[in-house]
Amino acid sequence: xxxxxxxxxxxxxxxxxxxxxxxxxxxxxxxxxxxxxxxxxxxxxxxxxxxxxxxxxxxxxxxxxxxxxxxxxxxxxxxxxxxxxxxxxxxxxxxxxxxxxxxxxxxxxxxxxxxxxxxxxxxxxxxxxxxxxxxxxxxxxxxxxxxxxxxxxxxxxxxxxxxxxxxxxxxxxxxxxxxxxxxxxxxxxxxxxxxxxxxxxxxxxxxxxxxxxxxxxxxxxxxxxxxxxxxxxxxxxxxxxxxxxxxxxxxxxxxxxxxxxxxxxxxxxxxxxxxxxxxxxxxxxxxxxxxxxxxxxxxxxxxxxxxxxxxxxxxxxxxxxxxxxxxxxxxxxxxxxxxxxxxxxxxxxxxxxxxxxxxxxxxxxxxxxxxxxxxxxxxxxxxxxxxxxxxxxxxxxxxxxxxxxxxxxxxxxxxxxxxxxxxxxxxxxxxxxxxxxxxxxxxxxxxxxxxxxxxxxxxxxxxxxxxxxxxxxxxxxxxxxxxxxxxxxxxxxxxxxxxxxxxxxxxxxxxxxxxxxxxxxxxxxxxxxxxxxxxxxxxxxxxxxxxxxxxxxxxxxxxxxxxxxxxxxxxxxxxxxxxxxxxxxxxxxxxxxxxxxxxxxxxxxx
Numbered sequence: 001x002x003x004x005x006x007x008x009x010x011x012x013x014x015x016x017x018x019x020x021x022x023x024x025x026x027x028x029x030x031x032x033x034x035x036x037x038x039x040x041x042x043x044x045x046x047x048x049x050x051x052x053x054x055x056x057x058x059x060x061x062x063x064x065x066x067x068x069x070x071x072x073x074x075x076x077x078x079x080x081x082x083x084x085x086x087x088x089x090x091x092x093x094x095x096x097x098x099x100x101x102x103x104x105x106x107x108x109x110x111x112x113x114x115x116x117x118x119x120x121x122x123x124x125x126x127x128x129x130x131x132x133x134x135x136x137x138x139x140x141x142x143x144x145x146x147x148x149x150x151x152x153x154x155x156x157x158x159x160x161x162x163x164x165x166x167x168x169x170x171x172x173x174x175x176x177x178x179x180x181x182x183x184x185x186x187x188x189x190x191x192x193x194x195x196x197x198x199x200x201x202x203x204x205x206x207x208x209x210x211x212x213x214x215x216x217x218x219x220x221x222x223x224x225x226x227x228x229x230x231x232x233x234x235x236x237x238x239x240x241x242x243x244x245x246x247x248x249x250x251x252x253x254x255x256x257x258x259x260x261x262x263x264x265x266x267x268x269x270x271x272x273x274x275x276x277x278x279x280x281x282x283x284x285x286x287x288x289x290x291x292x293x294x295x296x297x298x299x300x301x302x303x304x305x306x307x308x309x310x311x312x313x314x315x316x317x318x319x320x321x322x323x324x325x326x327x328x329x330x331x332x333x334x335x336x337x338x339x340x341x342x343x344x345x346x347x348x349x350x351x352x353x354x355x356x357x358x359x360x361x362x363x364x365x366x367x368x369x370x371x372x373x374x375x376x377x378x379x380x381x382x383x384x385x386x387x388x389x390x391x392x393x394x395x396x397x398x399x400x401x402x403x404x405x406x407x408x409x410x411x412x413x414x415x416x417x418x419x420x421x422x423x424x425x426x427x428x429x430x431x432x433x434x435x436x437x438x439x440x441x442x443x444x445x446x447x448x449x450x451x452x453x454x455x456x457x458x459x460x461x462x463x464x465x466x467x468x469x470x471x472x473x474x475x476x477x478x479x480x481x482x483x484x485x486x487x488x489x490x491x492x493x494x495x496x497x498x499x500x501x502x503x504x505x506x507x508x509x510x511x512x513x514x515x516x517x518x519x520x521x522x523x524x525x526x527x528x529x530x531x532x533x534x535x536x537x538x539x540x541x542x543x544x545x546x547x548x549x550x551x552x553x554x555x556x557x558x559x560x561x562x563x564x565x566x567x568x569x570x571x572x573x574x575x576x577x578x579x580x581x582x583x584x585x586x587x588x589x590x591x592x593x594x595x596x597x598x599x600x601x602x603x604x605x606x
């Protein structure tokens with residue numbers, strides 16, 4: 001070998017020699033036991049290939065000690081008086097993951113994923129460390145074109161080498177970012193958003209379930225544009241950041257999931273009348289707006305504004321309708337008399353509940369035909385490129401449908417965009433187990449699951465990808481996770497979550513998951529199409545941290561006192577269904593409590 005080779009080994013520095021080869025791994029016997037004590041499981045190992053210019057690169061998966069008996073001397077000299085001697089040998093199991101060649105045609109120092117061949121018995125193997133490790137990591141980073149480079153951090157095996165992922169492959173084939181609470185998931189998301197922000201036209205939408213990414217939307221030069229699903233406590237002047245999802249965006253399945261009790265005997269009648277009246281009302285709205293070009297093509301699920309009051313009135317008329325009887329001057333109950341009462345009651349209950357005002361009592365401007373044009377531009381435009389939608393104040397019982405409606409709507413707009421006009425978009429699904437569960441608790445959850453499963457299966461063709469973020473991957477839809485080709489896995493302590501990740505990995509890499517419960521905060525195992533070499537990475541810390549830091553319980557108990565006025569504000573926030581600061585007036589001086597002054601809570605308060 002010459003000095004220009006990335007991997008340069010000496011025969012006397014060999015760690016061991018191969019003695020068994022199978023389809024999944026290579027076994028070697030250690031020759032240098034002192035060197036073996038300095039090599040950790042998970043380290044990289046190079047094995048001499050079929051020729052001098054080829055090395056097979058693998059991960060050290062297991063080290064075992066084998067004890068066997070061997071007679072002293074040659075076999076033809078063994079007598080009855082010879083006593084077999086117990087011998088020990090250290091065995092290494094190596095999982096092959098790539099091939100390095102010093103020369104390949106007219107190229108030098110090439111690396112490719114996978115093994116084109118298997119090593120010969122007695123082939124030497126070396127631990128990749130020191131200068132060899134640094135050069136190999138540098139070579140892997142160079143494999144990614146500059147315009148596609150996404151620097152995630154540094155390799156744990158060599159802190160001087162950057163861990164670079166292929167940004168195209170990471171997003172175009174779906175990704176999963178998994179880790180227990182406190183492992184650094186939010187940091188990882190913020191880091192990826194930070195890197196994407198440096199591009200000219202990024203397009204990512206974060207579904208924020210707990211409002212923890214709020215800090216990324218603040219400051220003079222925010223990283224992202226923040227939106228919040230409308231609620232009763234939204235302050236005046238915040239309309240540019242308020243997100244309304246009016247009822248007419250719901251398709252029939254979603255509306256029925258919210259309002260229909262399928263266990264009722266009248267459920268089929270209720271579903272039928274709902275579809276009938278909604279279609280008629282949408283047709284009426286199109287005729288009023290002179291949309292003759294749309295009328296021949298619209299369906300009951302087309303997102304066309306219609307009057308909710310008119311829908312209630314039509315349903316009420318059906319429920320109370322009486323028709324002429326068989327005898328003159330008599331009447332009888334109509335075909336739907338009394339069958340829609342419970343359905344109407346549920347619909348009225350939703351419309352009168354202020355928690356659902358974002359859907360059933362949105363801003364009047366949402367009833368305009370052109371409103372949806374601006375809505376699509378607001379969320380799918382690359383200006384701003386990164387959008388964070390705060391769902392933290394959406395009632396939990398309708399959260400899956402609300403998230404599913406937004407995702408479906410954006411997907412369909414992107415689907416109907418001319419292919420040459422599309423800019424790809426990624427949905428970052430924070431806490432995905434809340435609305436994309438493996439086992440949904442009814443039709444409400446199922447509607448959202450169907451939306452995301454469709455995107456997982458078909459979205460890549462239309463320029464939409466998913467980044468699934470969850471602390472409980474075992475609770476996330478298997479269909480969605482199985483479509484992910486890239487994984488950033490932080491510390492996982494739950495055995496069910498570990499088992500799921502292990503099943504998602506190729507059989508040959510299953511051993512890597514053994515380190516999952518031992519990872520430090522911010523450390524991750526990254527593997528998939530985006531990384532040439534599956535490996536352990538220490539992620540960079542983002543410049544702007546999400547609002548997800550774990551509180552210091554013991555320290556705070558010793559230093560922080562609960563103030564009564566803070567609890568008063570919290571109670572008022574609960575009553576208003578919005579996190580607000582309420583300024584109380586001295587009751588003793590006023591004999592009554594004056595109205596609370598409402599202002600948006602600052603980030604420092606949470």
